[in-house]
Amino acid sequence: xxxxxxxxxxPFSLFALDEEVSGRLELEEILxxxxxxxxxxxxxxxxxxxxxxxxxxxxxxxxxxxxDLIEALRVVVxxxxxxTLGHSKRVSAYAVWIGKKLGLGEDEVDSLRVGGLFHDIGKxxxxxxxxxxxxxxxxxxxxxxxxxxxxxxxxxSAISLFKEISPxxxxxxERIDGHGYPDGLAGEEIPFLAxxxxxxxxxxxxxxxxxxxxxxxxxxxISQLDAGAGTQFDPVVTKAFLDVLASxxxxxxxxxxxxx
Numbered sequence: 679x680x681x682x683x684x685x686x687x688x689p690f691s692l693f694a695l696d697e698e699v700s701g702r703l704e705l706e707e708i709l710x711x712x713x714x715x716x717x718x719x720x721x722x723x724x725x726x727x728x729x730x731x732x733x734x735x736x737x738x739x740x741x742x743x744x745x746d747l748i749e750a751l752r753v754v755v756x757x758x759x760x761x762t763l764g765h766s767k768r769v770s771a772y773a774v775w776i777g778k779k780l781g782l783g784e785d786e787v788d789s790l791r792v793g794g795l796f797h798d799i800g801k802x803x804x805x806x807x808x809x810x811x812x813x814x815x816x817x818x819x820x821x822x823x824x825x826x827x828x829x830x831x832x833x834x835s836a837i838s839l840f841k842e843i844s845p846x847x848x849x850x851x852e853r854i855d856g857h858g859y860p861d862g863l864a865g866e867e868i869p870f871l872a873x874x875x876x877x878x879x880x881x882x883x884x885x886x887x888x889x890x891x892x893x894x895x896x897x898x899x900i901s902q903l904d905a906g907a908g909t910q911f912d913p914v915v916t917k918a919f920l921d922v923l924a925s926x927x928x929x930x931x932x933x934x935x936x937x938x
Contacts, residue, residue: 747839751799765882770794772878772919777871779918789871793846797875800830800847827851828860850875855909873912877903877919880911896923 773790782790801809804826808819815823831848834840849863849872856864884899894902900920907916 747837751796765886766795766798768882769797769875769878772881773871773874775922776874776878776915776919779922780874780915786871789843789846790874792840793843793850793871793875794878796830796834796840796843797847797850797879798826798830799833800826800828802833803829824851824859845869846872846875848872850879852876853910854912858910868912870912873915877911877915880906881919 770791771794773794774787777787777790801823804823808815808823811819827848827850831844834847835844846869848860849868852858852861852863852868852872853876854865854868854873856862881899881903884894884902885896887893900923903911903916903920907913
């Protein structure tokens with residue numbers, strides 16, 4: 679008999695979100711509020727309401743359903759902000775490369791792959807006026823967009839399937855020196871996989887055009903990563919990624935090309 683607690687593919691039920699968070703979010707309500715993704719709602723509802731344990735384990739298409747759920751949630755994010763389409767895919771790829779460079783196990787690499795795709799999912803709760811603003815954000819707007827990592831964490835924690843990914847989403851804007859958000863975690867307090875996503879996310883952000891600034895060159899971006907190692911970024915993770923970028927394989931594959 680299957681132990682559903684130890685099977686990452688078996689749980690699909692919808693859990694209540696943290697009751698301590700004011701204005702509790704419900705995943706279905708969040709998704710239903712996005713007009714562009716209404717065709718996906720019925721599928722998502724059926725997926726997240728599947729029973730835990732043996733019944734889900736016996737479901738013949740469970741692994742494919744797992745991948746379909748990931749894809750459907752990714753579409754939700756992409757429809758909200760076109761920038762995240764290429765960005766999330768690249769962050770996922772960069773994080774996987776870093777994880778492999780560091781010799782992480784298959785499960786951890788898979789978590790990085792999914793975490794990279796979903797790291798900005800909380801932006802579906804951010805106003806498009808803020809997301810698409812052409813100029814610099816004011817202080818109130820910046821505080822609002824900073825909430826996306828917390829919102830994203832709660833969205834994913836609503837699905838038991840992604841509970842282990844949720845802390846990566848919540849902490850991917852924390853800094854080694856403790857000056858990040860949302861919790862001001864420092865050093866080893868930050869989940870290691872979140873530190874990997876931080877580097878991957880920051881690299882792609884610098885290498886991509888934004889509404890408020892042009893992209894940096896590869897050399898400028900490398901210099902920024904190097905300068906931030908030990909303050910903004912985990913130095914071990916940063917070194918691993920810089921080693922990846924220096925490898926012939928990454929250059930040959932156009933690995934670091936933003937806005938593709």
